[in-house]
Amino acid sequence: MSLVSSLNVGVSALKSYAEGIQVVSNNIANVNTVGYKSSQAQYADNFSNLLRPLVPNQNATAVKIPPTQVGGGVQVESIAAVFSQGTIQTTSTNSDMAIAGNGFFRVRNPQTGQYFVTRAGNFRVDADGYLVTQQGYYVQGAVGASTKVIYDSTTGSYNVMGPQDNASVTVPPGLTKTTIPAAGTVSSTTQGAQTTLGSYNVTLPSVDGVKLAATLQVGMPVSGYGIPEGTTITKVDTVTSSPPVITLSNVATQTSSGNGVLLSFNNKTIDSNSLALTFPADYARPDVFIGMSLNGPGVPAGTTIQTTVGNYRKTIPASPNSITLMHATGTAVAAGSTQTLSVDSTEGLVPGMLLASGNGVPSDTIVTAVDSDGKTFTISNPLTSDLAGASSVVAAGGKTLDPTKNLLNLPDATNIQVGMKVSAEGVGTAYVAQIASSPNYDGTTSIALFAAAPVELDTAASATNGSVTVTLTSGLGASLNVGDAIAGDGIPLGTTVQAISGDTVTMSNSFTGSTTSALTLSYGTAVYPSGVSYGTVRTAFGDQTISLNKRPTVDSYDAVTFSLGNNYKTAARVGDLRVNFSYDSIGAYPPDYKFYGTNGAELTGIPLATAQASAPRIRTFNVGGSGDINIVLSNGQTFNCGTVLLQTFKDPGALTREGDNLFSGIDTAGPYNGGWVDSNIDRLRPSFGGLGAINGGALELSNVDLGQEFSTMITTQRAFQAGSRVITTTDSMLEETVNLKR
8 A cells, every 4th residue: 555655755764864864973073083085975766666657659649648656765875975175284293194186195004915095194103114004004105125325434424315316407508607807807807808890700808818718619609798699609719819819600799899898608518528517506406426326418327426516505494483581671771781681581592583672672683692590681782771570572583584685694604605606495596795704693604695796896995984985996986886785894794885976885884894995895786585484494505516437428518417316226116105214223224224335336344334333314204295205314414215106096986985094995996097006106196197296294184064064964854854754644644544444
């Protein structure tokens, strides 16, 4: 009877919506589960009973009668996972990772060897240095066989290359140049190079012309006033011409003045007659060190680096966080006197920190010293009013980059020279214009930055201590413009030209040196950071000159790219990721290290034991957006020890939940970006081919939307309630039917 069927329909509603409310409950329960993907109950109707079949048309006048069916209730068709992006939250834990975009981490059960995937990146490092899930499953990625260490027995230094390292360096054209200055810019040059409109020939200076000509070669690109772009040298004549004459591939478009013109000649980027190469200063590229192999155009097999000078790396550490100093007291002193303050505790306070202005503290006031009593410190400026102890003061680390100052404050200025090229994070490329003669309060050394190497302006300028003006040698004032940066002994770093009157120059800062009439000044264009930073700033100083054990076989003035470290690189393979190294029982020998000498030969015997004794330890690690795991060693070096890889699927809905944030059914879901094999590593790398990026030190939170879940809970509850009403109503109807007999 249809009434009994109605009871079954109501029961199906109760069963289905009970399962639906369980799905909602599970979502809500996992609202704080890392990487959890919510589920959604999807309903479908049950099989419908056919009461009357379709009556087809019998003739042109007959009417087709559709079938008559009655439904059999509802069922849960599927419970689908919702793989939408969850919110990413920073944790600052090195081993935490979040995927921004498509992809899953792949992990391996060490007991069974079974593979799973997960979106939860709350990993940890186990006792053996492996990256594992909270359940101890190994995180999978691209790894190498071992880490290569080059040990220099002469200096006792180590250079470490991870199994994934394969650095490359591009040498741009014109990185190094031979320059012929115009007259007066170099003391030994009485006349610059002479060009004539419409002529291919250029006459070199009469002084030092022969010496200059000896450095020039046919094919050298030439640039300068009146020289068309793309011009090269076609001939150098030092025999029939005195002074020497060079012939160019294009005619000059201008005739030079009496002083001549400045010409620049690009040196070769790679020279078959030289064992030397020059690499550009670059803070971002991997370090280049003795013993590293080199490959590139015309580079013979087995070529290694023998010496290296330049690209001195200087890392400016992040500023200390701000601290509040409670109950500050201090009596204002006269200008020139030492101002001290007392607080409850100076914990965390270091020289060089900046005090917030107000409450009697002038602006730009710096902590100059912190006493050992833990309560007293001195500041750079006198108070404008007494501090009675009721107030607090705030001290914060100074800016590591300030866009209003063309300065860098280096923790170590060793090897830094005026005129040296600088590559700095947040700055770009600049040149050292001036180096402070004394350290700052915090022990750092300030340097000023120009857009080009500073140009000497005057060697006999006059300046008075405390004055904001300097007087140049007659006629030299015309060489300057307002806004130019100037440098010299006694000229504060960051000084610029404010006004020019004849040969009298007004500066932005007062002269601090002794009164003199023999001041040497240089000038240029100041380079300022692109923005404010309080964080770490990486820098590198000086183009890097290296020597090789074999000469290249080609010559080029064009850009050339070299690859480094191939002799030590291990082919990448998929496997368990490791971010720390084990040591032997006495903590000395790391078996994951493989030691080589600077000649590229693997060490054995006593040299090996010596190298092992003090091998650098791992200090920390971080994970980049492309999944690279960057190791930081105790000697300051970094290297890449592997890469976290990601898997995507054609049908992620076919994955099966296994608990602990894990999914199985990898083969059923159909890997979209290819198999998990060595030959397919490049397609598994994050940020490649639609894969998401890795956020290191962060976690992806649950994608559960509580508002949506509560809304679904209400509608599911109402549907369940309505289903129960179907049962009670049908029961009443059956009761009425039974009562008909009375």
